[in-house]
Amino acid sequence: MTMNVNANEDVIVCKDVHLWYGEFEALRGVSLTVKRGDVIVILGPSGSGKSTFIRSINRLEEHGAGEIVVKGIPLTHDVRDIAEIRREVGMVFQQFNLFPHLTVMENITLAPINVRKWSREKAEETAMKWLTRVGIPEQAHKYPGQLSGGQQQRVAIARTLAMEPEVLLFDEPTSALDPEMVKEVLDVMSDLAKEGYTILAVTHEMGFARGVADRIVFMDYGEILESDHPDEFFDNPKHPRLKLFLSQILHH
Amino acid sequence: MAQNISAAPEQNIPFWRDERVLGVFAQIGFIIVVILGAKLLGTNFASNVNKLGESQFICRDGSFSYRCAYDFMGSEAGFDISDTALDYVNTDSYWYAFYMGLLNSLKVGLLGVILTTFVGLFVGIARLSSNWLVSKIALWYIELMRNTPLLLQLFFIYFGVLLALPLIQDASPVLGLPIFLTNRGLSIPAPKFMSAAAIWVAFLILGIIQFQVTWILLARQEEQTGRATNRWARGLIGFFIIVIAGWFISSSVSDTQGLLTSKASRIRDVGDIEKVMLNRTNLDYLDEIDTLSPEEVDAAALKICVLRDSASEPNLIRQIERIGAPYTVRRFDRPDQVTAAYVEGDCELFAASKAILAAERATLENPSAHLIVPVKESPIVWSVPRYDGTNIFGGSKLLPEFTALLIGLTIFYGATLAEIVRAGILSVSKGQSEAARALGLSESQRLRLVVLPQALKVIIPPLIGIFLSLMKDTSLGLAVGYPDMYQVTFTTMNQSGRAVQGILLLMVVYLTISLIFSIVLNWYNSRNVLVER
Numbered sequence: 001m002t003m004n005v006n007a008n009e010d011v012i013v014c015k016d017v018h019l020w021y022g023e024f025e026a027l028r029g030v031s032l033t034v035k036r037g038d039v040i041v042i043l044g045p046s047g048s049g050k051s052t053f054i055r056s057i058n059r060l061e062e063h064g065a066g067e068i069v070v071k072g073i074p075l076t077h078d079v080r081d082i083a084e085i086r087r088e089v090g091m092v093f094q095q096f097n098l099f100p101h102l103t104v105m106e107n108i109t110l111a112p113i114n115v116r117k118w119s120r121e122k123a124e125e126t127a128m129k130w131l132t133r134v135g136i137p138e139q140a141h142k143y144p145g146q147l148s149g150g151q152q153q154r155v156a157i158a159r160t161l162a163m164e165p166e167v168l169l170f171d172e173p174t175s176a177l178d179p180e181m182v183k184e185v186l187d188v189m190s191d192l193a194k195e196g197y198t199i200l201a202v203t204h205e206m207g208f209a210r211g212v213a214d215r216i217v218f219m220d221y222g223e224i225l226e227s228d229h230p231d232e233f234f235d236n237p238k239h240p241r242l243k244l245f246l247s248q249i250l251h252h
Numbered sequence: 253m254a255q256n257i258s259a260a261p262e263q264n265i266p267f268w269r270d271e272r273v274l275g276v277f278a279q280i281g282f283i284i285v286v287i288l289g290a291k292l293l294g295t296n297f298a299s300n301v302n303k304l305g306e307s308q309f310i311c312r313d314g315s316f317s318y319r320c321a322y323d324f325m326g327s328e329a330g331f332d333i334s335d336t337a338l339d340y341v342n343t344d345s346y347w348y349a350f351y352m353g354l355l356n357s358l359k360v361g362l363l364g365v366i367l368t369t370f371v372g373l374f375v376g377i378a379r380l381s382s383n384w385l386v387s388k389i390a391l392w393y394i395e396l397m398r399n400t401p402l403l404l405q406l407f408f409i410y411f412g413v414l415l416a417l418p419l420i421q422d423a424s425p426v427l428g429l430p431i432f433l434t435n436r437g438l439s440i441p442a443p444k445f446m447s448a449a450a451i452w453v454a455f456l457i458l459g460i461i462q463f464q465v466t467w468i469l470l471a472r473q474e475e476q477t478g479r480a481t482n483r484w485a486r487g488l489i490g491f492f493i494i495v496i497a498g499w500f501i502s503s504s505v506s507d508t509q510g511l512l513t514s515k516a517s518r519i520r521d522v523g524d525i526e527k528v529m530l531n532r533t534n535l536d537y538l539d540e541i542d543t544l545s546p547e548e549v550d551a552a553a554l555k556i557c558v559l560r561d562s563a564s565e566p567n568l569i570r571q572i573e574r575i576g577a578p579y580t581v582r583r584f585d586r587p588d589q590v591t592a593a594y595v596e597g598d599c600e601l602f603a604a605s606k607a608i609l610a611a612e613r614a615t616l617e618n619p620s621a622h623l624i625v626p627v628k629e630s631p632i633v634w635s636v637p638r639y640d641g642t643n644i645f646g647g648s649k650l651l652p653e654f655t656a657l658l659i660g661l662t663i664f665y666g667a668t669l670a671e672i673v674r675a676g677i678l679s680v681s682k683g684q685s686e687a688a689r690a691l692g693l694s695e696s697q698r699l700r701l702v703v704l705p706q707a708l709k710v711i712i713p714p715l716i717g718i719f720l721s722l723m724k725d726t727s728l729g730l731a732v733g734y735p736d737m738y739q740v741t742f743t744t745m746n747q748s749g750r751a752v753q754g755i756l757l758l759m760v761v762y763l764t765i766s767l768i769f770s771i772v773l774n775w776y777n778s779r780n781v782l783v784e785r
């Protein structure tokens with residue numbers, strides 16, 4: 001719709017990213033390019049570095065070597081660039097991390113008012129729009145503690161969307177939810193994928209991975225071992241460790 | 253059916269296992285213990301009081317009664333207090349002396365609470381800084397302060413630091429600012445309030461009310477028309493108009509300041525000073541004063557006399573400096589000293605409040621030869637400390653005793669509070685900070701909007717305890733000779749021999765202060781309780 005929308009533009013470029021926790025090397029040369037509108041699901045065994053990787057994209061973890069470029073901005077120690085990237089990249093956490101001392105409405109408007117410097121009226125209007133989108137406009141004036149887990153996670157998504165990011169990072173957004181609430185969150189995520197958001201999601205929801213992802217990435221021991229279209233990924237895995245992984249998760 | 257279900261379990265609980273019966277027993281037991289304890293204390297107290305004898309309870313009419321236990325407080329105190337908030341002389345009553353002590357305790361305590369809050373918050377945050385040096389300095393500060401006795405710190409600050417400062421003869425401005433730090437205390441610029449300030453404050457309040465009303469009306473109008481108005485600008489313009497107008501109105505209606513001068517001086521009004529000075533110097537304009545030699549200027553200078561530290565001085569000097577007339581100022585401790593100098597001819601003008609001047613003029617030999625000239629007053633005048641070679645005058649002076657106590661309490665309790673602040677911040681989960689960062693909030697916004705409000709829930713209950721301890725520890729002022737409530741009572745007890753009354757009075761007052769403090773803080777705390785699962 002606008003001129004700078006270029007479907008083929010690289011939104012995230014990671015080249016040979018390494019990350020150390022003290023002596024321990026959690027990422028060992030990860031390279032990945034994400035184009036605008038791509039939906040990428042990251043799979044892998046526990047401890048393989050999935051969270052570490054997506055958290056390094058918005059600088060919640062600091063990579064030690066390699067290059068991460070988001071929307072043309074290289075991620076360095078420059079706090080202005082970090083702030084700029086964080087404005088373009090939203091993140092949804094496993095534990096929701098809503099602010100318990102603020103109402104749902106205040107949770108959502110906090111960043112637009114303080115970071116984007118919107119007026120309260122505009123921020124609240126937008127917040128209502130997003131709450132309606134995730135299906136819980138009637139909860140606006142409750143506190144997070146008064147909501148169910150699924151509702152809390154949808155508020156967290158609305159809070160992230162209210163900053164109008166282009167890229168969304170999800171770190172196991174349904175893992176802390178009771179089974180009956182998983183679907184309501186996955187539905188919202190699927191809608192967002194269809195709308196053209198660029199998405200990187202760590203999730204164990206195979207149905208979502210197969211149905212929504214453009215590409216699935218398999219990580220183990222801090223490396224990307226395989227990256228493929230969902231059908232090919234599940235039906236024709238090549239790397240032996242991926243085969244083992246799939247046999248383990250698909251057999252129960 | 254339903255009746256059976258609810259009644260059945262009641263049947264066979266032995267009473268010694270019934271929680272309701274046990275609860276009642278526990279309460280009865282507690283009451284018995286309290287009564288016995290009170291009785292023990294009461295008889296002990298009564299027998300002590302009896303031993304002290306009836307002379308402790310003399311009434312004004314000479315009879316004896318317990319009801320007259322505090323009558324002695326009405327008599328003359330007879331001792332001086334080095335630092336008082338209000339005017340006090342040693343002929344005032346013990347009650348009034350006690351009141352001065354109470355004000356001093358409250359002054360140090362409240363200022364201490366405010367400063368402690370800042371220090372504690374700042375150091376607590378610094379302690380968690382990712383900067384190695386900053387966090388280590390904070391750590392050392394905290395450990396040093398928490399692991400040495402407060403009394404020792406007070407001695408160190410008072411004797412080791414403040415009394416080791418330069419003598420007053422060597423006073424010089426600190427860093428070129430109008431601040432003087434000597435072993436007689438700290439002098440800083442300060443506003444002085446004239447009587448017109450009371451009227452001006454009324455205008456100030458009016459301005460705030462105006463702002464509120466404008467704000468609400470415009471908000472309503474915005475809602476109806478749907479068009480935004482500039483509420484801030486309109487409210488503030490109104491506010492400033494009222495406050496500035498109030499400044500001039502209050503200074504023109506209030507009429508308490510004056511000058512005592514002889515009719516011969518031909519000064520009938522402050523404006524006349526210019527004419528008089530032009531005459532004296534033979535100049536056409538006072539800005540040509542530079543053309544005169546220093547000796548000539550000195551000879552022509554207007555001789556002004558004032559009471560030391562009175563607000564009349566800066567108020568008049570400001571007006572004289574605007575005229576540009578040369579002047580000298582002499583300062584005296586008591587009005588009669590000024591009058592004596594005035595009679596000697598050392599003072600052309602005696603600046604003070606009209607009430608003082610009228611009383612002094614009446615003592616002159618020929619009052620009708622002297623005039624009291626009105627002086628305009630500003631509601632607030634800024635008084636800057638200056639050094640005249642022997643003394644520092646003007647500004648506001650903090651005595652070393654006060655300064656030592658305030659600094660001591662602040663850094664000691666600041667360290668304690670810093671640890672609590674640190675614990676409070678650490679109690680907020682890491683996920684909260686991560687969410688704040690991921691949303692793009694800056695580090696200071698993250699602290700201010702997300703972390704601290706949640707940490708406060710953990711910080712405030714122990715904070716109440718810290719404030720109460722600080723308030724009570726103002727009694728350590730005794731160690732450095734600060735005349736707080738405790739010291740004044742101590743002197744009172746020594747002089748009057750009424751130890752029991754003194755201690756009881758102290759206990760009641762400290763208790764009252766503590767209760768008021770905890771009621772206010774607990775109320776604040778309960779308002780901040782979070783709605784959480």
Ligand SMILES: Nc1ncnc2c1ncn2[C@@H]1O[C@H](COP(=O)(O)OP(=O)(O)OP(=O)(O)O)[C@@H](O)[C@H]1O
Pocket residue numbers: 021024026044045046047048049050051052053
């Ligand atoms: N703050 C940390 N300090 C030290 N080691 C860490 C830290 N965070 C993660 N690690 C280690 O880094 C490795 C990768 O962790 P990461 O959380 O990225 O795994 P993951 O793939 O997200 O696992 P899971 O599926 O269990 O969430 C793990 O071995 C973990 O122990």
Ligand SMILES: [Mg+2]
Pocket residue numbers: 050051052171172
């Ligand atoms: Mg993880």
